[in-house]
Each structure stands twice: as structure tokens, then as C-alpha cells.
Amino acid sequence: MAKITDVARRAGVSPSTVSYALSGKRPISDATRRRVREAVRELGYRPHAGARSLAGSRSKVLALVAPLRAGVHVPVVTQFAVSVVTTARRHDHDVLLMTQEEGEEGLRRVADTALADALIVMDVQLHDSRLPLLRRLADPSVLIGLPASPEGLTCVDLDFKAAGEACVEHLARLGHRVVALVGSPPEVYVRQTAFAQRVVQGFTAAADRGGLVSAVHPCEPTPAAARRGAERLLREQPALTGVVVHNEAVLRPLINAFEQLGLRVPDDLSVTAICPDEPAEALGITSVTLPSAEVGARAVELLMEKLGGGVVPEATLLRPGLTLRASTSPRATA
Amino acid sequence: MAKITDVARRAGVSPSTVSYALSGKRPISDATRRRVREAVRELGYRPHAGARSLAGSRSKVLALVAPLRAGVHVPVVTQFAVSVVTTARRHDHDVLLMTQEEGEEGLRRVADTALADALIVMDVQLHDSRLPLLRRLADPSVLIGLPASPEGLTCVDLDFKAAGEACVEHLARLGHRVVALVGSPPEVYVRQTAFAQRVVQGFTAAADRGGLVSAVHPCEPTPAAARRGAERLLREQPALTGVVVHNEAVLRPLINAFEQLGLRVPDDLSVTAICPDEPAEALGITSVTLPSAEVGARAVELLMEKLGGGVVPEATLLRPGLTLRASTSPRATA
């Protein structure tokens, strides 16, 4: 492999000039820049990553910590990872893939060895045990998910509150006056993830604001529970015409249950969901999606900003987008 | 961050002794090794990755090139990636994630900059354009998939021929005498991937060997095609009692079609599939799976062997495992 001294000799300049010509960190005359570029091309020169990292104390590598726990939606994680890699490359960085499994020790390892110079941590819990470490680490990091106290951190997530609101507002616009939220399965709350609560907040707030009658029903992630939930919904809210489902597992069974109970979707009942795109697409449900690709890109951009010494907001909440499908329609007028 | 000279001073030895005590590359007395370890612990010493890579010409990083093309099964790729990372960590290596998108340029880049010192390339096609480059690269690589000419390369894949055989043999053992293979959709052949052909070979060979009557039916990946395929199967092979499906997309529609045509699975017709685990599990189909985790682990181990100067086989074909589910049963005797 050609090295920087080879390029320098060939271009008739000093190594430092080559370095500066390539990095642009100090003014170089057009003539020499051209000669340097030429020499680089001819020799197929590539700076040695290790040498660069050692001398420049920047590895140009981002570490991505991905979850593999049961319950995480694989396509969403993958789409996110792809977006991170793509965006990182656009900023001339590479991505080191780590599993959650390595835990805090893993974060410390890549930071201390200077393998990476920034971290992206996915699947952050409300009271994540890694938060103190991330706060104290010299390396900048971006978290995906919104913990209870984002102070001193940088977090990106879907605005789940706005997602809850968007669903209700959509139903309200269609003339629905009585709505219900079928919530996340208990384990989501146990896992101390913030988003479930935030959906409830948004749902309730929007309903109150719009003068709608509303109720919230948590639901176990089983078909049987979905069936019972559907029955209970209709019993307790006979005038119900709009439902928001934030529980991917029961989406299909719930729809089935409604239809078995004699309710047509969307004619008698409008249904919207907050879930990944595929299930909603498959079932034709109007839904709000986690924009994984956008979250990934944004995470990288925030990291780049921080690496450049910039200051960024502690929480970046992405606006939800509602995709209209066949499961919602104007309320039938009697 | 503490550096090796700090550790040396504290342990009362020279830097090289610290290095050797840590790498084990030359004999060190128990006493000094202990003192070194102690100093490392006290100072929380971590060798600088860049410095190590520069001086030792080994980055301890593996590059993983993952596909994201339409048509690749995301959970399979993900499971594979996780297994690669986990296994790499066991060998004290890290994994750089790259997208197929970067192409040959990307491979060249990580190799030339010494960012990684070995490559794992997924989704290798029969006549993959990257093969010449991979052959000539100084860095060792392992390919996932079996190209037409594996000479000078190291490839790992499921033994699809054996998978075809395993399905037929399973059906034969259950007493079935007339079998059919519903093959891959045309695009798989167009993509010049070897595995489709190899399944056909195994299927036919095993059927011939066992004296079974057999036929092969390629099938478009649409429900309509599945329906037509089912009808044609029964028309052309009225005595058919065993089916092998190597076409994930039509698995469910095919089963539906059979049942609509009055055939009970498994009572009238035994069905086996070669496909990822989830669909087979969901539909209760006896199946042969691509053991992604095992493939990933094996790929890393082969790479380690090569990095250590060892010689490894050009093609490693993993034995398929048949998972029994409710879709196969002994042939009903008239």
C-alpha cells in the first residue's frame, strides 16, 4: 500500500502538505492541491485508518449498539441500522456493530480503546442502567428512546404523544365522538419504556381537547385477551365508533373479534394503529409508524454535530406521519 | 486514558514486557505477569486500537457486508449478523457493518485502509462480480453462498442439495411414493443463485434413488400462481401424496389451495418446506431451515483460521436439519 510519504515524493511536496491538501485544514494553492490529488490517484493512496486514528485521535467510526431481545421488532431495527450505516458513510464514517449483550462493559471498551469515537445506543429504557455511564463518557452518544431524565444526554425518538394525538384527531375529523385506546401489553410497561405512557397521554389529551368521550384499555398480547377486550369495549362504550390500537400483537385478533361481534370495519368502526408498517399494510389499517430510517439518519446527524463541537437538543421527537388505509371512514350518520 | 508506559512503570517492567504479558506472545514469569495484570487492573488500562493496529498490522476488526435488497429475508440476515458479532467477540474481534450498496469500492476501501483485516460477504451470487476482487485481495474473506467457481475462495452455505434429499427421504420413510417439488420463483433463477438448482438436484436424486415418482414445478410467487400450480399438480400426478415446497411466498396459498381442492394436510397430502423458520412454524409445516446462526459462527471461525495462517476448505456445506411439524404423516393405506 502506498503511504503518505510516497504521495508526497511523487507530488514533490512534503507529507504535511499532502495531509493538509486532503483534509483541507489549511489553505493550499490550487496548483499543489491538484498535483497532490493526481499523485493520490496514480498511487491509489488510502490513508491507514489506524495511523490516522492514532495521530489524529479520531477513528471515524461510530459504534451502534443494537438490541436483540425478544419483543423487539427485527425489521424496524434492521431498517434503522441500514439507515445509520448509509448516513454515516455520507459523513465519511464507518459503523461498528455491537450487541446489547456486551452491556456497559462493551460501551466502555469501544470508548476506551478509541475503536469508535461516538456511540448510538438503541432501545433505551425509561431508567436504563447505561445512562450514568453514557453521561460520564467522554465520547458523545445518541440514544434511541426517551428515558425518564434526558438531562445531559441526546435522545431521538418518535413523538409518541403526538402519535396518540394524531390518531384521535384523525378520528375526530371523521366525525367520531366516542373513542377507545387498546393499549400495550403489560410487559411494555414493566420494561419501563416511556412510549406506552406517552401514547396514552396524547390520546387522552386530544380526546379531551376535542370533547370526545374516551377510554383506555390495556390488553394482554393474546388473541383470547383481544376477544375479551373487544367484548368489554362494546359493553362499556356502546356508542363506540373509533378505536386506536397501540399493541401490534392483538391487531389482527381484535379486528376479527369486532367483525365476529357484528361490527364492520370501517363502516361501523374506524380503527387506527400505532405500529410498524408491515402489519398495518398487511391488514389495511390506517396507522402511525415509527420512521426508523429517519430516526437513524437523525441520530447520525446529531452525533456529527456533537463531534464537531456543536450543541444539540436533549430530546429530538420526530413528528408522526399518519398513513391512510381502508380501516377508517367518516362516522355513519343515523 | 492510561497507556502502556504507565502500566510498565507501575509494574516496574518495560513496555514490551507489558505487551508480551498481555498478548502471551513470549514466555513471561508468573510473578511479572501477575504484577502486570495488577497494574492493568489498577489503572484500568486499555490498549489503543489505532496504535495497536498501526504497530501490529492487525485491526482485530472483521467487515461484514450485508445485503438489503428486496427479496432477502430480513430476520435471516439479522440472525446471521448477530451470530457473526457474537462469535467475533469470542475471538476478541469486532465487526464493522457495511451495506452491499458500497459495492467493490467498499471492500477495497476497508481492506486498503486496514480498517478491517478480514471480510465476510453475504448473499454471494453464482457469478458474483466481486469474486475477482476477493480472490486478489490480500485480506482473507469468507463468502456466504456458493458461487459457480469457488476456487481460491472460502464459501459457507447450507447444503441445499442435501436439503432437497432430506425432504424426499423423510417423505419416503413415511411411505410416500409419488412426490412433487414446488420450486423457487423465476427471479431466484434469474439472480443466478446456485441454491435453487441444487435443491432440484437433491430432490430428483433422492427420489430416483428411492424409486419414487417425482416431478418439479417452478412457481411464480403469487397466490394465483399457487392455486394454478396446485391444480396442475393434482391433474398431472393424481397419485401425489408428498410435496416439497421451496418457495416461501406461496407456502400459505398453496396449502389453502390444496385444502380447497379437498385435500387434507397431512391426511391426504404430506407437505415439507425449505424456508426460514418463522413461516414454517406459523403454518406448522415440517421444514428444513437455513441455520443462519451456525453459518455465521462458522464463517467467523473459518476467518480466524485463515487469519492464523491456516488452510481451510473452499466450500463448507452445512448439513440441513429437518424440523418435524404437523404437516407430514405416514401415507394413508387404501
Added chain:
DNA sequence: ATGAAAGCGCTAACAG
């Protein structure tokens, strides 16, 4: 606008 030279932190001869 360019060059000279001093490291960055580690490994691996080379010498005992």
C-alpha cells in the same frame, strides 16, 4: 502557502 520534525501508543525485532 509550505516544510521540518515531533510525537500519537503500541509491537516486534534485536540484544542480553
Added chain:
DNA sequence: CTGTTAGCGCTTTCAT
């Protein structure tokens, strides 16, 4: 068994 020393290839002062 251990120490001394010379780089690995690049970036970045410090000069001019």
C-alpha cells in the same frame, strides 16, 4: 525471562 529501541503511517505544532 526481560529490557532497549526502532519504527508503524499519519497529524499537527512550530517555523519560515
